[in-house]
Amino acid sequence: MKFKHLRADRMADMSVNAIREILKVVSQPGVVSLAGGIPSPDSFPLDIIKQLCQEVIQKYGPAAFQYDTTEGFEPLRQALADHLNTNKAFDLHPEQVFISSGSQGALDAVGKVLISKGDLIGVEAPTYLGALQAFDPYEPVYINLETDAHGLVPESLEKTLQKLALKFIYLVPNFQNPTGRTLSRSRREEVAHILTRHDALLIEDDPYGDLRYDGDFIVSVKSLAPDHVVYIGTLSKIFSPGLRVGFYVPPFDLQDWLVIVKQGVDLHTSTFNQALAAEYLLGGHLKKILPSILALYKPKKDAMLAALDEYFPDKFTWTRPEGGMFLWVEGPTGYDGDALYNRAIQNNVAYVPGKYFFADGQSGQETMRLNFTMADEATIERAIKTLAGIL
């Protein structure tokens, strides 16, 4: 049977995630991968999870394995509200927190509820590829917003909103993927004002906010303009990505719509995994584990920065993130990133060419995203030295 004629119109421009294809290639033995975007397996608290499994079965019984509401498992919504209020300067009731199947699930729901074909979405350039993958099936048009070392340039957002009706703006304000950049406090206030003035909606994606190794906590844009922001978070980086537990805090009037579309997609997120996450938070385990995760990643980040400082040529620049999992290298304009990538792979070092993170599909030829969470410090230094040798 032939199927091409059966495909929906929306599939015409869709293709496999290029990064995913890269990751398949570089998972071969002997390749040092700075390409991944995944937490270190050393960060998973296996002993605690083992214990939590028993506790959840004991405490919740069959309810942990039954169908549950689309909104989310009540004890987890309660635990997350407490966590966000205590540690992130939120002021939430549990019924304002909704559970999604990873933060990806929240991005899909946002796209489904809001994007009609041709709608304009404001994005950073570069931006997180997974968000584009969630939005693409709903056929938006991306509008690049200007960014610099401190993240989104607020004037660029202001000017764009004066000219164009954006359906929403998508930002990763903390330790952005791919650049590692963080939107400064003063810019967050400016962005909040702009959103309110233009009655515009922001999707604030915060997967890395907990992974801060240096500097001080910065309040979310959501806290500054609660009615104009869908805040999205996840437990993937501070508990386990394989459990697929994310969450979102939408403005009141969007709550029902987001729940309706999630219901059609997966009915609800795994009850058992939500119960594990609830007990992880309620039992005080995150508070004990997070410092060890930070202690695992900070030396890796510092090792990568030290190696870049020592080995990389002057005409290259890179970000100095205070947290997260990535840093971003820019070469001189006109630099042939593809040639570099191919030579790097030949020398058994992999990373993700930065061009894949631009919604326009053409910028970023001279850029690269380097991940520092997977390899150990010595390997990171060796890999950076190898890359520098090629440059």
Place this chain on the structure above:
Amino acid sequence: MKFKHLRADRMADMSVNAIREILKVVSQPGVVSLAGGIPSPDSFPLDIIKQLCQEVIQKYGPAAFQYDTTEGFEPLRQALADHLNTNKAFDLHPEQVFISSGSQGALDAVGKVLISKGDLIGVEAPTYLGALQAFDPYEPVYINLETDAHGLVPESLEKTLQKLALKFIYLVPNFQNPTGRTLSRSRREEVAHILTRHDALLIEDDPYGDLRYDGDFIVSVKSLAPDHVVYIGTLSKIFSPGLRVGFYVPPFDLQDWLVIVKQGVDLHTSTFNQALAAEYLLGGHLKKILPSILALYKPKKDAMLAALDEYFPDKFTWTRPEGGMFLWVEGPTGYDGDALYNRAIQNNVAYVPGKYFFADGQSGQETMRLNFTMADEATIERAIKTLAGIL
């Protein structure tokens, strides 16, 4: 902030699941619910799950908690292929089996890949509401196919395909939700021939196939026309619905597209839950547990049929399913189902009015869906007696 103007066009006709709203009302204390569509909590093998948690952590270590491929956890794909080949007369390689977040996830992916606005989808009348909820956001038009006591009438499919280009046909051939009806073996062969002759695509949804209490196994339509059927299954009824592990077996040419859209929706299904499901199958636990699930449900079904035979008036008819979770009652034409439902609720007995299962939103006023998996036999008898008293 106002959001109504921001909503995507596709949201205009979407509303909350009516059944879900009914279930909220009837979960009040004192109400005997024949309304639910969920497995009995007594069917969940808690002791085995407790043991499997330890085994999975021991066997797979951090890999059970890491990101995994969108296609699915390899050991589970292998275990499911073995299960389907051994018990369901399939002939599959593991790489033909893909994992979804519940069968709902597979339905959403099918809708996203195939349905453009206005596309025609052939459905049974009545049909499974959750499938409509998965497809609705992609804005299809439903074409009702004729059914009788043996399920879909093949001539109705033949005639429809002669007149109309259906994007696909959606069927639940085993113990259908809501009617409990099963498509006979000879009709499956006819349907397979019709699909092949018209080069048409069938979505064969089989959540209840394992729950057979009487009669003999009937081969899937997928086995009879492999290249023209997406077969969808789930572990929700024979392991745990709260783990959200489903699976699908698509024709080869649809595999990549279904994986691409799933990637945008949730990246992948929970690795840990897939590992639990894999060990449940590999350890031979399903083989031991399934007979006890059947032994739990069969007396409930028989009790409901006996009570209907004893108490219900002659002008009502009902199905006599050989498996599944539901049976279907039809009153005389013109019967006022809403009045009956309201009086039933006043008498503390709940069920789902059958009208909700018709895609046209107007048929089935005189019908009701009765679930027999949740209450015990004595309660079922009392509830049916109460309903009969109202009729």
